[in-house]
Amino acid sequence: MSSPRFFTDAGIEVPAVTAAQMREVDRITTEETGPNLFQMMENAGRNLALLALAVLGEVWTSARIVVLAGSGGNGGGGICAARHLVNRGISVTLCIAEPGDLDEVPAFQRKIFRSTSGREITPTSLTVEPVDLVVDALIGYGLRSAPRSPVSELIRWANGSGAPILALDIPSGLDATTGGTPGDCIQPHWTMTLALPKTGLLPQRTGQLFLADIGIPEQTYRRMGLSYVNPFTKGFWVPLTCR
Numbered sequence: 001m002s003s004p005r006f007f008t009d010a011g012i013e014v015p016a017v018t019a020a021q022m023r024e025v026d027r028i029t030t031e032e033t034g035p036n037l038f039q040m041m042e043n044a045g046r047n048l049a050l051l052a053l054a055v056l057g058e059v060w061t062s063a064r065i066v067v068l069a070g071s072g073g074n075g076g077g078g079i080c081a082a083r084h085l086v087n088r089g090i091s092v093t094l095c096i097a098e099p100g101d102l103d104e105v106p107a108f109q110r111k112i113f114r115s116t117s118g119r120e121i122t123p124t125s126l127t128v129e130p131v132d133l134v135v136d137a138l139i140g141y142g143l144r145s146a147p148r149s150p151v152s153e154l155i156r157w158a159n160g161s162g163a164p165i166l167a168l169d170i171p172s173g174l175d176a177t178t179g180g181t182p183g184d185c186i187q188p189h190w191t192m193t194l195a196l197p198k199t200g201l202l203p204q205r206t207g208q209l210f211l212a213d214i215g216i217p218e219q220t221y222r223r224m225g226l227s228y229v230n231p232f233t234k235g236f237w238v239p240l241t242c243r
């Protein structure tokens with residue numbers, strides 16, 4: 001099957017990349033051009049918080065949001081978004097799947113979150129949590145196989161919660177390169193993918209798809225040999241349609 005192609009409302013085609021290519025983009029930015037991982041994760045989290053507010057609409061002030069976070073870069077973006085939402089007086093409950101395994105940058109995001117009034121709960125006490133919006137920041141393009149416990153249980157909880165799901169970068173459980181689902185997979189209403197769309201973001205898997213800017217300079221994409229035309233206008237994300 002040919003790879004999906006992604007376009008903005010203005011008709012600009014944004015090149016789709018595999019997980020390996022995205023990892024190379026990450027390497028070039030963090031090792032050569034910048035921004036660093038802290039900066040990109042903060043940009044990802046702020047965009048995610050803003051999009052959560054946008055999809056909630058006028059009920060945002062009374063919304064109860066549950067953020068599900070993994071231990072990697074995806075989780076870090078979710079923890080960052082949780083802080084920005086708490087800083088707007090919203091009821092946010094953060095649930096980190098495996099808090100003891102947090103990588104360095106997500107752990108820093110958690111450190112900052114702990115200085116807010118936001119709540120953090122363990123996966124076991126999630127069952128009775130009232131929720132109006134679930135933010136899925138469990139796994140991004142780093143999926144290695146069928147999601148295992150406790151992440152698999154959190155995916156099932158989210159899908160069964162009755163609340164709409166906003167997925168960060170890749171719906172957790174979806175293979176970012178092939179679009180395959182080796183096991184449990186988040187069923188989002190919306191997906192906000194970061195920097196470039198991935199070849200596995202099939203429309204039947206993503207819900208409404210948005211592309212968020214995390215501050216990567218054009219030079220990085222040129223070094224990848226990608227034909228990149230700036231897709232962003234005055235905002236920091238754009239809707240993408242798949243053809």
Ligand SMILES: NC(=O)C1=CN([C@@H]2O[C@H](COP(=O)(O)OP(=O)(O)OC[C@H]3O[C@@H](n4cnc5c(N)ncnc54)[C@H](O)[C@@H]3O)[C@@H](O)[C@H]2O)[C@H](O)CC1
Nearest residue numbers: 040071072073074139140141142143144145146147148169
């Ligand atoms: N330039 C960018 O695109 C940026 C993207 N960001 C975000 O970072 C992730 C990629 O981060 P990484 O740490 O490489 O991987 P993930 O967070 O996607 O996943 C790793 C995480 O998931 C766990 N895991 C993997 N497979 C399984 C499984 N089968 N079952 C359970 N758990 C699994 C693994 O243990 C790790 O904990 C990208 O998607 C973006 O969201 C950066 O924030 C900024 C730059």
Ligand SMILES: [K+]
Nearest residue numbers: 136139170172
């Ligand atoms: K995710």
